Amino acid sequence: xxxxxxxxRVYWEDTDAGGIVxxxxxxxxxERARTELLRSFGIHQNQLAKEQGVMFAIVSVNIDYxxxxxxDDMLMITCTILSEGRASFxxxxxxxxxxxxxxxxxxxxxxxxxxxCATLRPRRLPDNLLQAIATQEx
Amino acid sequence: xxxxxxxxRVYWEDTDAGGIVxxxxxxxxxERARTELLRSFGIHQNQLAKEQGVMFAIVSVNIDYxxxxxxDDMLMITCTILSEGRASFxxxxxxxxxxxxxxxxxxxxxxxxxxxCATLRPRRLPDNLLQAIATQEx
Amino acid sequence: xxxxxxxxRVYWEDTDAGGIVxxxxxxxxxERARTELLRSFGIHQNQLAKEQGVMFAIVSVNIDYxxxxxxDDMLMITCTILSEGRASFxxxxxxxxxxxxxxxxxxxxxxxxxxxCATLRPRRLPDNLLQAIATQEx
Amino acid sequence: xxxxxxxxRVYWEDTDAGGIVxxxxxxxxxERARTELLRSFGIHQNQLAKEQGVMFAIVSVNIDYxxxxxxDDMLMITCTILSEGRASFxxxxxxxxxxxxxxxxxxxxxxxxxxxCATLRPRRLPDNLLQAIATQEx
Numbered sequence: 001x002x003x004x005x006x007x008x009r010v011y012w013e014d015t016d017a018g019g020i021v022x023x024x025x026x027x028x029x030x031e032r033a034r035t036e037l038l039r040s041f042g043i044h045q046n047q048l049a050k051e052q053g054v055m056f057a058i059v060s061v062n063i064d065y066x067x068x069x070x071x072d073d074m075l076m077i078t079c080t081i082l083s084e085g086r087a088s089f090x091x092x093x094x095x096x097x098x099x100x101x102x103x104x105x106x107x108x109x110x111x112x113x114x115x116x117c118a119t120l121r122p123r124r125l126p127d128n129l130l131q132a133i134a135t136q137e138x
Numbered sequence: 139x140x141x142x143x144x145x146x147r148v149y150w151e152d153t154d155a156g157g158i159v160x161x162x163x164x165x166x167x168x169e170r171a172r173t174e175l176l177r178s179f180g181i182h183q184n185q186l187a188k189e190q191g192v193m194f195a196i197v198s199v200n201i202d203y204x205x206x207x208x209x210d211d212m213l214m215i216t217c218t219i220l221s222e223g224r225a226s227f228x229x230x231x232x233x234x235x236x237x238x239x240x241x242x243x244x245x246x247x248x249x250x251x252x253x254x255c256a257t258l259r260p261r262r263l264p265d266n267l268l269q270a271i272a273t274q275e276x
Numbered sequence: 277x278x279x280x281x282x283x284x285r286v287y288w289e290d291t292d293a294g295g296i297v298x299x300x301x302x303x304x305x306x307e308r309a310r311t312e313l314l315r316s317f318g319i320h321q322n323q324l325a326k327e328q329g330v331m332f333a334i335v336s337v338n339i340d341y342x343x344x345x346x347x348d349d350m351l352m353i354t355c356t357i358l359s360e361g362r363a364s365f366x367x368x369x370x371x372x373x374x375x376x377x378x379x380x381x382x383x384x385x386x387x388x389x390x391x392x393c394a395t396l397r398p399r400r401l402p403d404n405l406l407q408a409i410a411t412q413e414x
Numbered sequence: 415x416x417x418x419x420x421x422x423r424v425y426w427e428d429t430d431a432g433g434i435v436x437x438x439x440x441x442x443x444x445e446r447a448r449t450e451l452l453r454s455f456g457i458h459q460n461q462l463a464k465e466q467g468v469m470f471a472i473v474s475v476n477i478d479y480x481x482x483x484x485x486d487d488m489l490m491i492t493c494t495i496l497s498e499g500r501a502s503f504x505x506x507x508x509x510x511x512x513x514x515x516x517x518x519x520x521x522x523x524x525x526x527x528x529x530x531c532a533t534l535r536p537r538r539l540p541d542n543l544l545q546a547i548a549t550q551e552x
Contacts, residue, residue, distance in 0.1 A: 011442070011445060012154045019155045020333075028427045045485065061299070063338075072458055072459065155460075169289060173288070289430070289438065
């Protein structure tokens with residue numbers, strides 16, 4: 001199983017008056033990494049919505065905050081996709097400082113469902129995503 | 139001309155590592171005040187989009203930052219609406235600490251256009267908004 | 277045990293292109309409610325940092341997204357504080373639409389630690405917080 | 415005079431229920447580009463605050479919104495620094511879709527002051543910044 005890694009620089013917008021990255025903003029960083037992992041599979045979410053009327057919605061997040069990130073830090077966000085059947089999937093994601101294997105700042109497990117854009121009802125995952133998940137877990 | 143005032147408490151999410159409110163977040167505070175001013179005229183933007191296919195888009199913002207706001211500050215956001223013809227309008231907004239007439243933190247002038255949700259082309263302002271503007275400017 | 281409730285209106289800033297509240301923003305709403313619950317106990321976090329050199333840091337969040345919130349929705353955020361010993365505590369929080377007992381949109385359990393602002397090492401919770409927790413759980 | 419360009423991908427977090435990038439978020443994009451321009455001059459703001467007790471604060475923003483950006487768009491943020499004396503400076507910034515010279519989405523002029531972190535009083539710009547500005551304006 002390969003792991004996708006996405007770099008994120010910490011800017012002023014990400015920090016709070018405690019001098020560290022605000023806790024909700026890690027969810028933004030992780031979503032950027034997931035978006036780019038999906039893009040690496042050929043899945044562009046804007047196109048998916050327009051052409052197939054399908055979107056992904058987050059169902060749950062379990063996140064542990066271990067060490068704080070600070071202004072100007074370069075973070076590495078890992079992203080591994082996990083199979084969860086036909087209509088949902090999950091991601092395991094770690095946030096490291098500087099490099100994978102450096103200070104581990106945050107860990108999360110995020111579950112996502114595939115929904116119809118109009119009705120918000122569950123839909124089968126797109127074929128290329130199912131194939132990508134199968135290949136990755138292979 | 140009456141002035142509408144909307145209170146905003148400063149939370150961690152609003153601050154940055156400089157210990158003060160992040161500059162972009164005043165645009166959020168001001169938009170909340172504008173939304174509530176419009177609501178006081180009977181204009182609910184979600185409804186407006188659904189029922190009349192119309193939305194408001196910001197065309198320009200001129201904002202001056204005079205003094206910083208900090209965590210736990212209570213801010214008062216004023217909001218005066220200004221006529222600019224049939225398809226656009228403007229707002230004059232001040233941000234005070236604690237009370238109108240207290241420390242003046244930020245001033246802005248914001249122009250907005252009325253757009254068709256689908257085409258993003260200019261549309262005439264809704265009648266109740268035109269009436270409210272006319273009444274306010276009395 | 278009493279439950280604290282804090283109202284949050286959904287503004288444009290909170291939504292995303294899916295037409296619903298962006299998943300990270302519920303963490304902002306919940307933090308506002310926790311801040312106001314603490315304030316109701318006489319704990320002002322800005323003051324706490326200045327006078328006692330102490331801050332609260334989030335250690336973990338487990339959040340389930342059940343139903344989406346939309347622009348203009350009025351949300352009710354509940355907040356119950358839970359004892360976890362001398363240096364940490366937890367919150368149970370639900371987000372309802374319109375009123376407590378209405379559509380349940382989101383549920384979360386959030387753990388927080390008390391830290392020294394300078395060293396980021398664990399510190400004993402302030403006495404008035406320990407007392408408030410004991411009273412609430414009484 | 416050379417122009418610095420910084421790429422920004424549009425993610426879900428940046429959009430709103432209108433399907434376009436939320437107006438306040440361009441100020442975040444522009445601040446990222448300014449930070450990286452300063453970094454290219456050897457100015458790391460975190461270090462500057464720690465070692466010289468100096469920070470930059472935004473004094474004013476004049477921004478025009480010409481065309482909307484959407485999910486998955488790749489934006490190019492230009493950034494030119496302008497001299498304004500010893501204690502303040504300004505930036506001229508454009509946001510293009512895809513490439514500089516493509517659709518022009520947003521234009522802004524932003525003024526910044528150099529402040530003492532503790533007192534928030536004006537301070538002389540760091541020497542390397544003054545030199546970089548002089549060289550750029552050459």
